[in-house]
Amino acid sequence: MNTVWPLSRSLLMEILVDHISDRFVCILVWERLGYQEKKDVPNLWVAGSDTSIYWSEKFPEAPEVIAQRVGSVYLTRSIPKEHKQSLKKILGFEGYRIDELYPRRTRRATAVNWLLSWILLQGIDLPEQGPLPALLLTPDNPANGHPGDLPIT
Template sequence: MASAQAAPAAVPYPLSRELLEAVLADRTSDRFVCELIWPRLAYELNGSGTWSAGPATSAGWRESFPSEPQFIAERPASVALTRSIAKVHKQLLKEQLGFAGYTIGELYPRRTRRATVVNWLLAHLAERGEALPESGPLPLLLVAPADPVLGHPGDLPIS
Protein backbone atom coordinates (compact mmCIF):
# COMPACT_ATOMS: atom_id res chain seq x y z
CA MET A 1 0.00 0.00 0.00
CA ALA A 2 1.50 3.35 -1.06
CA SER A 3 1.61 6.12 1.49
CA ALA A 4 0.31 9.57 0.63
CA GLN A 5 2.91 12.30 0.62
CA ALA A 6 2.21 15.89 1.55
CA ALA A 7 2.97 18.52 -1.04
CA PRO A 8 6.30 20.23 -0.39
CA ALA A 9 6.05 23.51 1.50
CA ALA A 10 6.56 26.61 -0.61
CA VAL A 11 9.93 28.22 0.01
CA PRO A 12 9.55 31.93 0.75
CA TYR A 13 10.96 34.25 -1.92
CA PRO A 14 14.33 35.55 -0.66
CA LEU A 15 14.21 39.08 0.69
CA SER A 16 16.66 41.86 -0.14
CA ARG A 17 16.76 45.64 0.12
CA GLU A 18 16.44 45.79 -3.65
CA LEU A 19 13.26 43.66 -3.58
CA LEU A 20 11.65 45.59 -0.73
CA GLU A 21 12.35 48.88 -2.49
CA ALA A 22 10.67 47.46 -5.63
CA VAL A 23 7.60 46.60 -3.51
CA LEU A 24 7.50 50.15 -2.13
CA ALA A 25 7.88 51.57 -5.66
CA ASP A 26 4.85 49.51 -6.79
CA ARG A 27 6.94 47.50 -9.26
CA THR A 28 5.38 44.11 -8.33
CA SER A 29 1.84 42.78 -8.43
CA ASP A 30 -0.22 42.81 -5.26
CA ARG A 31 -0.37 39.00 -5.40
CA PHE A 32 3.43 38.78 -5.43
CA VAL A 33 3.52 41.08 -2.39
CA CYS A 34 1.13 38.74 -0.54
CA GLU A 35 3.18 35.72 -1.59
CA LEU A 36 6.13 37.25 0.26
CA ILE A 37 4.16 36.95 3.50
CA TRP A 38 1.93 33.90 3.22
CA PRO A 39 4.66 31.26 3.54
CA ARG A 40 6.28 33.27 6.34
CA LEU A 41 2.97 32.98 8.22
CA ALA A 42 2.99 29.23 7.49
CA TYR A 43 0.22 29.34 4.92
CA GLU A 44 0.55 26.50 2.45
CA LEU A 45 -0.08 26.41 -1.27
CA ASN A 46 -2.67 23.81 -2.13
CA GLY A 47 -3.17 22.04 -5.43
CA SER A 48 -5.67 24.62 -6.70
CA GLY A 49 -3.24 27.54 -6.37
CA THR A 50 -4.77 28.89 -3.17
CA TRP A 51 -2.82 29.50 0.02
CA SER A 52 -4.49 28.09 3.13
CA ALA A 53 -3.57 28.24 6.80
CA GLY A 54 -1.41 25.25 7.65
CA PRO A 55 -0.85 23.41 10.91
CA ALA A 56 2.03 25.76 11.79
CA THR A 57 -0.02 28.92 11.10
CA SER A 58 -0.75 30.69 14.40
CA ALA A 59 -4.27 30.24 15.74
CA GLY A 60 -5.05 33.95 15.38
CA TRP A 61 -4.22 34.02 11.70
CA ARG A 62 -5.80 30.62 11.03
CA GLU A 63 -9.09 31.61 12.69
CA SER A 64 -9.32 35.10 11.18
CA PHE A 65 -8.03 34.20 7.72
CA PRO A 66 -8.34 30.47 6.94
CA SER A 67 -7.27 31.16 3.37
CA GLU A 68 -4.87 33.67 1.83
CA PRO A 69 -5.34 37.05 3.52
CA GLN A 70 -5.33 39.79 0.90
CA PHE A 71 -2.98 42.25 2.59
CA ILE A 72 -3.21 44.86 -0.16
CA ALA A 73 -6.82 44.51 -1.32
CA GLU A 74 -8.59 44.06 2.01
CA ARG A 75 -8.39 46.42 4.96
CA PRO A 76 -9.00 43.82 7.72
CA ALA A 77 -5.98 41.78 6.59
CA SER A 78 -3.81 44.90 6.41
CA VAL A 79 -4.93 46.02 9.87
CA ALA A 80 -4.18 42.57 11.31
CA LEU A 81 -0.72 42.68 9.73
CA THR A 82 -0.05 46.13 11.19
CA ARG A 83 -1.13 44.98 14.64
CA SER A 84 1.10 41.92 14.44
CA ILE A 85 4.26 44.06 14.21
CA ALA A 86 5.89 44.35 17.62
CA LYS A 87 6.17 47.94 18.86
CA VAL A 88 9.97 47.70 18.92
CA HIS A 89 9.92 47.04 15.15
CA LYS A 90 7.39 49.69 14.06
CA GLN A 91 10.10 52.05 12.73
CA LEU A 92 12.22 49.54 10.77
CA LEU A 93 10.98 50.85 7.44
CA LYS A 94 12.45 54.24 8.26
CA GLU A 95 15.51 52.95 10.14
CA GLN A 96 16.65 50.26 7.69
CA LEU A 97 15.42 51.54 4.33
CA GLY A 98 15.41 55.27 5.05
CA PHE A 99 11.79 55.35 3.90
CA ALA A 100 10.30 58.71 4.84
CA GLY A 101 6.81 57.79 3.67
CA TYR A 102 4.80 58.76 0.66
CA THR A 103 4.00 62.35 -0.25
CA ILE A 104 0.42 63.57 0.05
CA GLY A 105 -0.18 62.96 -3.67
CA GLU A 106 1.06 59.37 -3.31
CA LEU A 107 -1.16 58.37 -0.37
CA TYR A 108 -3.31 55.58 -1.71
CA PRO A 109 -4.42 52.51 0.27
CA ARG A 110 -2.50 50.17 -2.06
CA ARG A 111 0.76 52.03 -1.42
CA THR A 112 0.37 52.50 2.32
CA ARG A 113 -0.49 48.81 2.65
CA ARG A 114 2.67 47.97 0.71
CA ALA A 115 4.64 49.98 3.26
CA THR A 116 2.96 47.94 6.01
CA VAL A 117 3.97 44.71 4.26
CA VAL A 118 7.59 45.83 3.92
CA ASN A 119 7.72 46.87 7.58
CA TRP A 120 6.25 43.48 8.58
CA LEU A 121 8.88 41.67 6.48
CA LEU A 122 11.67 43.71 8.10
CA ALA A 123 10.23 42.90 11.55
CA HIS A 124 10.04 39.22 10.59
CA LEU A 125 13.76 39.27 9.74
CA ALA A 126 14.62 41.20 12.91
CA GLU A 127 12.74 38.74 15.12
CA ARG A 128 14.84 35.95 13.65
CA GLY A 129 18.11 37.85 13.89
CA GLU A 130 18.51 37.71 10.11
CA ALA A 131 20.21 40.45 8.13
CA LEU A 132 18.68 42.03 5.04
CA PRO A 133 20.96 41.47 2.04
CA GLU A 134 21.45 44.43 -0.31
CA SER A 135 20.51 42.43 -3.39
CA GLY A 136 19.07 39.11 -4.39
CA PRO A 137 16.75 37.55 -6.91
CA LEU A 138 14.02 39.78 -8.29
CA PRO A 139 10.82 38.90 -10.08
CA LEU A 140 10.15 40.49 -13.43
CA LEU A 141 9.64 44.09 -12.33
CA LEU A 142 6.58 45.91 -13.60
CA VAL A 143 6.20 49.55 -14.50
CA ALA A 144 4.48 51.37 -11.65
CA PRO A 145 0.78 51.59 -12.53
CA ALA A 146 -0.44 54.78 -14.17
CA ASP A 147 -3.43 54.71 -11.80
CA PRO A 148 -2.26 53.67 -8.32
CA VAL A 149 -5.87 53.22 -7.22
CA LEU A 150 -6.41 50.46 -9.78
CA GLY A 151 -2.95 48.95 -9.55
CA HIS A 152 -1.54 46.46 -12.01
CA PRO A 153 -3.62 44.29 -14.36
CA GLY A 154 -4.92 41.40 -12.27
CA ASP A 155 -4.65 43.21 -8.91
CA LEU A 156 -7.79 42.83 -6.81
CA PRO A 157 -9.91 45.94 -6.18
CA ILE A 158 -9.25 47.70 -2.89
CA SER A 159 -11.84 47.39 -0.15
Protein backbone atom coordinates in the same frame (compact mmCIF):
# COMPACT_ATOMS: atom_id res chain seq x y z
CA MET B 1 9.95 27.20 7.85
CA ASN B 2 11.10 26.95 4.25
CA THR B 3 10.31 30.16 2.40
CA VAL B 4 10.08 30.27 -1.35
CA TRP B 5 11.46 33.70 -2.16
CA PRO B 6 14.43 35.27 -0.33
CA LEU B 7 14.08 38.80 0.95
CA SER B 8 16.57 41.56 0.19
CA ARG B 9 16.76 45.33 0.50
CA SER B 10 16.44 45.64 -3.30
CA LEU B 11 13.26 43.52 -3.33
CA LEU B 12 11.64 45.51 -0.53
CA MET B 13 12.50 48.81 -2.21
CA GLU B 14 10.97 47.59 -5.51
CA ILE B 15 7.76 46.85 -3.60
CA LEU B 16 7.72 50.37 -2.18
CA VAL B 17 8.21 51.98 -5.61
CA ASP B 18 5.38 49.78 -6.94
CA HIS B 19 7.31 47.65 -9.42
CA ILE B 20 5.95 44.35 -8.07
CA SER B 21 2.36 43.04 -8.17
CA ASP B 22 0.18 43.00 -5.08
CA ARG B 23 -0.20 39.21 -5.44
CA PHE B 24 3.56 38.68 -5.24
CA VAL B 25 3.75 40.90 -2.15
CA CYS B 26 0.96 38.85 -0.54
CA ILE B 27 2.78 35.61 -1.29
CA LEU B 28 5.92 36.94 0.41
CA VAL B 29 3.84 37.57 3.53
CA TRP B 30 1.74 34.40 3.34
CA GLU B 31 4.66 32.02 3.07
CA ARG B 32 6.21 33.58 6.17
CA LEU B 33 2.90 33.30 8.02
CA GLY B 34 2.86 29.58 7.28
CA TYR B 35 0.14 29.59 4.64
CA GLN B 36 0.51 27.04 1.87
CA GLU B 37 -0.83 27.02 -1.66
CA LYS B 38 -3.31 24.21 -2.19
CA LYS B 39 -1.88 21.89 -4.80
CA ASP B 40 -5.27 21.12 -6.35
CA VAL B 41 -6.55 24.74 -6.34
CA PRO B 42 -4.11 27.25 -7.87
CA ASN B 43 -3.92 30.65 -6.16
CA LEU B 44 -5.65 29.40 -3.02
CA TRP B 45 -3.46 29.64 0.05
CA VAL B 46 -4.64 28.04 3.28
CA ALA B 47 -3.36 27.93 6.83
CA GLY B 48 -0.70 25.29 7.35
CA SER B 49 0.78 23.64 10.41
CA ASP B 50 3.18 26.61 10.84
CA THR B 51 0.41 29.22 10.72
CA SER B 52 -0.15 30.74 14.17
CA ILE B 53 -3.55 30.55 15.82
CA TYR B 54 -3.70 34.38 15.62
CA TRP B 55 -3.87 34.05 11.84
CA SER B 56 -5.45 30.65 11.22
CA GLU B 57 -8.53 31.24 13.37
CA LYS B 58 -9.34 34.58 11.76
CA PHE B 59 -8.12 33.63 8.28
CA PRO B 60 -8.29 29.92 7.39
CA GLU B 61 -7.57 31.13 3.85
CA ALA B 62 -4.68 33.57 3.46
CA PRO B 63 -5.92 37.16 3.81
CA GLU B 64 -5.57 39.63 1.00
CA VAL B 65 -3.30 41.96 2.98
CA ILE B 66 -3.33 44.65 0.30
CA ALA B 67 -6.74 44.41 -1.37
CA GLN B 68 -8.74 44.04 1.85
CA ARG B 69 -8.56 46.39 4.79
CA VAL B 70 -9.12 43.72 7.44
CA GLY B 71 -6.03 41.76 6.36
CA SER B 72 -3.92 44.89 6.40
CA VAL B 73 -5.20 45.85 9.85
CA TYR B 74 -4.28 42.41 11.23
CA LEU B 75 -0.85 42.69 9.63
CA THR B 76 -0.31 46.12 11.22
CA ARG B 77 -1.38 44.85 14.65
CA SER B 78 1.02 41.92 14.43
CA ILE B 79 4.09 44.16 14.08
CA PRO B 80 5.73 44.52 17.51
CA LYS B 81 5.91 48.11 18.75
CA GLU B 82 9.72 48.12 18.66
CA HIS B 83 9.60 47.33 14.90
CA LYS B 84 6.96 49.87 13.85
CA GLN B 85 9.62 52.27 12.50
CA SER B 86 11.59 49.66 10.55
CA LEU B 87 10.80 51.19 7.17
CA LYS B 88 12.57 54.37 8.19
CA LYS B 89 15.29 52.83 10.37
CA ILE B 90 16.33 49.99 8.07
CA LEU B 91 15.38 51.16 4.57
CA GLY B 92 15.52 54.92 5.08
CA PHE B 93 11.99 55.13 3.66
CA GLU B 94 10.40 58.41 4.70
CA GLY B 95 6.95 57.56 3.38
CA TYR B 96 4.92 58.71 0.43
CA ARG B 97 4.15 62.30 -0.51
CA ILE B 98 0.56 63.46 0.01
CA ASP B 99 -0.23 63.09 -3.70
CA GLU B 100 1.08 59.49 -3.59
CA LEU B 101 -1.08 58.33 -0.69
CA TYR B 102 -3.49 55.63 -1.74
CA PRO B 103 -4.76 52.78 0.45
CA ARG B 104 -3.01 50.33 -1.86
CA ARG B 105 0.38 51.96 -1.40
CA THR B 106 0.08 52.40 2.35
CA ARG B 107 -0.88 48.72 2.65
CA ARG B 108 2.15 47.76 0.56
CA ALA B 109 4.30 49.80 2.97
CA THR B 110 2.66 47.95 5.87
CA ALA B 111 3.52 44.63 4.20
CA VAL B 112 7.16 45.70 3.78
CA ASN B 113 7.30 46.85 7.40
CA TRP B 114 5.86 43.50 8.49
CA LEU B 115 8.47 41.66 6.38
CA LEU B 116 11.21 43.73 8.03
CA SER B 117 9.79 42.87 11.44
CA TRP B 118 9.75 39.19 10.47
CA ILE B 119 13.44 39.44 9.52
CA LEU B 120 14.27 41.07 12.85
CA LEU B 121 12.30 38.48 14.81
CA GLN B 122 14.10 35.67 12.97
CA GLY B 123 17.47 37.28 13.73
CA ILE B 124 18.61 37.04 10.14
CA ASP B 125 20.47 39.57 8.02
CA LEU B 126 18.83 41.49 5.19
CA PRO B 127 21.12 41.27 2.15
CA GLU B 128 21.45 44.30 -0.10
CA GLN B 129 20.71 42.33 -3.27
CA GLY B 130 18.81 39.17 -4.07
CA PRO B 131 16.64 37.69 -6.77
CA LEU B 132 13.85 39.85 -8.14
CA PRO B 133 10.70 38.82 -9.99
CA ALA B 134 10.06 40.39 -13.38
CA LEU B 135 9.69 44.06 -12.51
CA LEU B 136 6.64 45.99 -13.64
CA LEU B 137 6.26 49.62 -14.61
CA THR B 138 4.75 51.85 -11.95
CA PRO B 139 0.98 51.71 -12.55
CA ASP B 140 -0.60 54.61 -14.43
CA ASN B 141 -3.25 54.69 -11.73
CA PRO B 142 -1.67 53.75 -8.40
CA ALA B 143 -5.09 53.50 -6.77
CA ASN B 144 -5.90 50.52 -9.02
CA GLY B 145 -2.48 48.93 -9.24
CA HIS B 146 -1.15 46.57 -11.86
CA PRO B 147 -3.19 44.44 -14.28
CA GLY B 148 -4.45 41.48 -12.27
CA ASP B 149 -4.23 43.22 -8.88
CA LEU B 150 -7.45 42.86 -6.90
CA PRO B 151 -9.63 45.93 -6.33
CA ILE B 152 -9.07 47.68 -3.02
CA THR B 153 -11.83 47.39 -0.44
